[in-house]
Amino acid sequence: MSKKTTDVQPPGLIGPGHSLASVTDKIADMVLTKRTPLGWWFAVLVTGTFVGILGFTIVNVFFRGIGLWGPNNPVGWGFDIINFVWWIGIGHAGTLISAILLLLNQGWRTSINRAAEAMTIFAVMCAGMYPLMHTGRPWLAFWMLPLPNSMGMWQNFRSPLIWDVFAVSTYATVSMVFWYVGMIPDMATLRDRARNIWVKRAYGALCLGWRNAASHWDRYEIASLLLAGLSTPLVVSVHTVVSFDFAAGIIPGWHTTIFPPYFVAGAIFAGFAMVLTLMLPIRAWYRLEDFITERHLQNMGKVMLATGLIVAYGYAIEAFTAWYSGSPYESYMITNRLSGPYKYEYWSLMLCNILIPQVLWSKRARSSVWVLFGVSMAINVGMWLERFVIIVMSLHRDYLPSSWGMYHPTRYDWGMFLGTIGFFTFAFTLFVRFLPAIAIFEMRGLVPRGPARPGKGTH
Amino acid sequence: MSHAPSAEPALYGLMAEFDHADDLLAAARAAKAGGYAAVEGYSPMPIHGLSEILGHKNPVALLTLGGAISGLLVGFGLEYWVNMIEFPLNIAGKPDFSWPAFVVPAYETTILFGALTAALGMLVLNGLPQPYHPVFNVPAFENASRNRFFLVIESKDPRFDLAKTKSFLAGLHPMSLAEVPQ
Numbered sequence: 001m002s003k004k005t006t007d008v009q010p011p012g013l014i015g016p017g018h019s020l021a022s023v024t025d026k027i028a029d030m031v032l033t034k035r036t037p038l039g040w041w042f043a044v045l046v047t048g049t050f051v052g053i054l055g056f057t058i059v060n061v062f063f064r065g066i067g068l069w070g071p072n073n074p075v076g077w078g079f080d081i082i083n084f085v086w087w088i089g090i091g092h093a094g095t096l097i098s099a100i101l102l103l104l105n106q107g108w109r110t111s112i113n114r115a116a117e118a119m120t121i122f123a124v125m126c127a128g129m130y131p132l133m134h135t136g137r138p139w140l141a142f143w144m145l146p147l148p149n150s151m152g153m154w155q156n157f158r159s160p161l162i163w164d165v166f167a168v169s170t171y172a173t174v175s176m177v178f179w180y181v182g183m184i185p186d187m188a189t190l191r192d193r194a195r196n197i198w199v200k201r202a203y204g205a206l207c208l209g210w211r212n213a214a215s216h217w218d219r220y221e222i223a224s225l226l227l228a229g230l231s232t233p234l235v236v237s238v239h240t241v242v243s244f245d246f247a248a249g250i251i252p253g254w255h256t257t258i259f260p261p262y263f264v265a266g267a268i269f270a271g272f273a274m275v276l277t278l279m280l281p282i283r284a285w286y287r288l289e290d291f292i293t294e295r296h297l298q299n300m301g302k303v304m305l306a307t308g309l310i311v312a313y314g315y316a317i318e319a320f321t322a323w324y325s326g327s328p329y330e331s332y333m334i335t336n337r338l339s340g341p342y343k344y345e346y347w348s349l350m351l352c353n354i355l356i357p358q359v360l361w362s363k364r365a366r367s368s369v370w371v372l373f374g375v376s377m378a379i380n381v382g383m384w385l386e387r388f389v390i391i392v393m394s395l396h397r398d399y400l401p402s403s404w405g406m407y408h409p410t411r412y413d414w415g416m417f418l419g420t421i422g423f424f425t426f427a428f429t430l431f432v433r434f435l436p437a438i439a440i441f442e443m444r445g446l447v448p449r450g451p452a453r454p455g456k457g458t459h
Numbered sequence: 460m461s462h463a464p465s466a467e468p469a470l471y472g473l474m475a476e477f478d479h480a481d482d483l484l485a486a487a488r489a490a491k492a493g494g495y496a497a498v499e500g501y502s503p504m505p506i507h508g509l510s511e512i513l514g515h516k517n518p519v520a521l522l523t524l525g526g527a528i529s530g531l532l533v534g535f536g537l538e539y540w541v542n543m544i545e546f547p548l549n550i551a552g553k554p555d556f557s558w559p560a561f562v563v564p565a566y567e568t569t570i571l572f573g574a575l576t577a578a579l580g581m582l583v584l585n586g587l588p589q590p591y592h593p594v595f596n597v598p599a600f601e602n603a604s605r606n607r608f609f610l611v612i613e614s615k616d617p618r619f620d621l622a623k624t625k626s627f628l629a630g631l632h633p634m635s636l637a638e639v640p641q
Contacts, residue, residue: 205590
C-alpha cells in the first residue's frame with residue numbers, strides 16, 4: 001500500500017494507457033453511474049428471493065425450534081456446523097489477500113483485495129448465523145460472552161467452544177474495521193465525484209470528512225499496515241480454533257493433530273475459489289480486464305493449486321494415521337469413508353478437491369476464464385463435502401455399532417443453506433453497486449508516475 | 460486573521476495546485492526551506508517521503524502496541540479472575556489455573572484491542588470525523604482525490620504574509636493558486 005512498495009511493481013498489474021484520472025473515473029463511475037445495469041436488477045431479484053427463503057427458515061427455526069433440522073443422535077452436528085465451517089473458511093481468503101499478501105509485498109492483490117474483504121465480511125455473517133441458531137435459543141446468545149449476570153455464572157475458558165466465540169467475534173470485528181478503514185479514502189473520492197447533493201452528503205458522512213492530507217495519509221498507512229499485521233496471526237488462529245472444536249473431541253476422524261494446518265490451508269483453498277467465482281463474472285460484466293488482468297488469474301490459480309496440494313496431503317495423513325495408529329476405531333473410520341454408506345460423498349470430495357484442481361498445472365488452463373470458473377466451482381463443492389465428510393461421517397459411526405445411524409437433512413437445513421448463499425450473493429450485489437469494489441487509491445499507486453514535466457509555468 | 464483586511468472573510472491559507480507528485484514533493488521541500496512550519500500537502504494517494512519532509516509526528520504504532528498489550532492483560536486477567544476467583548469449576552480434574560488453555564482467548568483479545576486502537580487512534584489523531592474543513596472551499600480541491608496535488612501554507616504560520624507567501628508559492632510554478640477562505 002505504501003508508495004515504496006508500489007513504485008517498483010512489475011508490469012502486468014494494470015492495463016496500458018491508464019492515468020490517475022482514468023483509473024479514478026472508471027472505478028468511481030461503477031458506483032456513481034445513473035444507468036444501473038439491467039443484470040444488476042436481475043441479480044437483486046434472484047438473490048433477494050433466496051434471502052426471503054433464509055428469512056422464512058430462520059423465523060420458523062426461531063419459533064418452532066431446531067428440531068426442524070435434521071441433526072439428531074448420533075449425528076448431532078449437521079448442516080449447521082458444516083456450513084458454519086464452510087463459510088468461515090471462505091472468508092479467510094479475503095483476509096489472506098488483504099493482509100498477508102500486503103505484508104508479503106504482493107502488488108497484484110491491489111485490484112482484488114477490496115472485493116475479497118467484502119466477501120470475508122459477508123461470509124462471516126453467514127457463518128455466524130449457524131452457531132447462533134444452533135444454540136437453540138438464539139435470544140440467549142449473549143450468555144456466551146463474559147458478562148456479569150444474575151445467575152452468577154461464568155464461562156469455562158478451557159473449552160475450545162468458548163475459544164471459538166472469541167476467535168470468530170474478534171475476526172468479524174477486525175475484518176469489518178479493516179474493510180471500513182480501507183474504504184475511507186475511496187468514499188472521499190466518491191464524495192468529490194458525486195454530482196447529486198444527497199449522494200455527496202452520504203459519502204461525505206461515510207468517509208468521515210477525509211481530505212487526503214499528507215499527515216493523515218501517513219497515519220493511515222501505518223494503521224493499515226498494523227491492521228494487516230494483526231489480521232495475519234488472527235486469520236491463522238481463527239480456523240485453527242475452529243479445527244480445535246473437532247480435534248479436542250475424541251471421535252475417530254476428529255481427534256487428530258493435522259487439523260489446524262489442514263483447516264487453514266483448506267480455508268485459503270476454498271476462499272480463493274470463491275473469490276474467483278465472484279470476480280470472474282464481475283470482471284466480465286463491468287469490463288475490468290485492465291484491472292483484474294490475466295496475471296491476477298494466473299496467480300490465483302497457482303495459490304489454489306498450492307493450497308489444494310496441502311489439503312491433499314492432509315487427506316493422505318489422515319488415512320495414514322488411521323492405519324498407523326493400530327486403533328480399530330480409527331482404521332474403521334477410513335474404511336467407512338472409502339466404502340461406507342457415504343462413500344459417494346467421499347469420492348466426490350477426492351474428485352473435486354484433488355483431481356480436478358490438477359488442471360491448474362497447465363498455464364493454458366490458468367489463462368482460461370471458463371476453466372478457472374469450472375475449477376473454482378468444483379472446489380466450492382469439494383470443500384463443502386470435506387466438512388460433510390469430517391462432521392457427519394465421523395459422527396454417524398463411532399465406537400458403538402449399536403448407536404450408529406444416518407443423517408437426513410430436512411428442507412429447513414437446505415433452506416438455510418440456500419438462504420445463506422442467497423444472502424451472501426445479495427450482499428455482494430449491493431456492495432458492487434454502492435461501494436467502491438476496487439481500492440481506487442491503491443490502484444492510483446499502480447499507475448506509472450512518469451517524469452514531471454520540467455520548467456512548466458503557471459497555466 | 461490579522462493579516463487579511465477586515466472586510467474580507469478570514470483566510471485559512473494559500474493553496475497551490477500541481478499535477479505531479481514530484482512537483483508536490485519539490486514544493487513541500489521548498490516551503491520547508493523557506494521557513495514555513497504550518498504546511499500541509501494533499502494528494503490522491505500516499506506519497507512516500509512527503510510526511511517526513513513536512514515533519515509530521517506519527518504515534519499510531521506506539522499506541523497500537525499499548526492497545527495490544529492492554530488487550531493481553533485484560534483478556535488474561537479476565538480468565539484468571541473468572542476461573543480462579545469468581546467461578547472456579549472443576550472440569551475433568553484440570554487445574555483451575557489452566558494457563559495454556561487461557562492463551563487462546565487472550566491472544567484474540569490482544570489482536571482485538573490492538574486493531575481497534577490502530578483504527579480509532581488513526582482517526583482520532585487525524586481529527587476525524589470532521590464534517591467541515593476550509594480546504595473544501597476551493598472548487599479545484601475536489602481533484603485532490605483524483606489526479607491533482609495540493610500544497611497549503613496556513614495563515615496561522617508565523618511567517619505567513621499574504622503578499623509574500625503568494626509570490627513565494629507562485630515561484631514554485633503551480634497550475635493554479637487560490638486563497639482558502641476560513
